Amino acid sequence: MYILPRGELKRELAACLRRGHANRYNNKKELRDSGAIQNYLSIEERPKEVADRIVPEHLEGVLIIGGSHASAIGTLVERTTRMTFLVKLENRYARNVRKAFAKEFQYLPKGLRKTLTYDQGSEMAEHKIFTKETDISVYFAHPSSPWERGTNENTNGLLRQYFPKGTDFTKILKAQLKEVQDELNDRPRKTLEWHTSHEKFSELLR
Numbered sequence: 001m002y003i004l005p006r007g008e009l010k011r012e013l014a015a016c017l018r019r020g021h022a023n024r025y026n027n028k029k030e031l032r033d034s035g036a037i038q039n040y041l042s043i044e045e046r047p048k049e050v051a052d053r054i055v056p057e058h059l060e061g062v063l064i065i066g067g068s069h070a071s072a073i074g075t076l077v078e079r080t081t082r083m084t085f086l087v088k089l090e091n092r093y094a095r096n097v098r099k100a101f102a103k104e105f106q107y108l109p110k111g112l113r114k115t116l117t118y119d120q121g122s123e124m125a126e127h128k129i130f131t132k133e134t135d136i137s138v139y140f141a142h143p144s145s146p147w148e149r150g151t152n153e154n155t156n157g158l159l160r161q162y163f164p165k166g167t168d169f170t171k172i173l174k175a176q177l178k179e180v181q182d183e184l185n186d187r188p189r190k191t192l193e194w195h196t197s198h199e200k201f202s203e204l205l206r
Contacts, residue, residue, distance in 0.1 A: 001137060009116045017150070036141060038125075039137070041137065041138065042139065045147055046166045047115070055080070056112065057112050057115070058080075058117070059077060059115070059116050061077070061117070061152060062118065062119050066163075066168055066170075068168040072092050075156055075175060076105075078112070078201070081197050081200040082155065082200075083198070084123050084181055084185055086180060092126065093123070097123040097124065102130060113135075113136050115137045117140075118140055120142075120143050135184060137196075184197075
């Protein structure tokens, strides 16, 4: 798709791709300083059952950043059902993110919230307090390794169809976020044998 077409054909085909990237490239950004994250659990210490997706109680999370890095929303995805939760944030400070995520998780049954796999963004600097408040163990992926949170990254690619790069999330109401959340969770998924995330998640609740 990226190599063979030329000229107008290449532009037309690239526009049809889900993410609409005109070129394929390796995003080799400089490794971020993870100094803000202290005494953390590495993804290498995560229980083996998480990778198998057999037990539906493990989530992945990260922020989607808005235009000029001035705003953001939180995205949390359950690995087995792909159930997605979008979190409205006032800012990206660790204290605010911790409280917003903890509030979102309080609506989930305890049996469906056991671990959270996150990247090394400084917004999760208060992970120890978060674990104490929610009983959710936080495991951190290696720097610049988004594939270690593949479910979350794929979901964020879908969310960019609703919130293109440059979106000012301060202008997006919580009700609008929940509308997008519901629409995504009501979307039949091939990986779920064409069931929706809502359907699979409801099965778990029953």
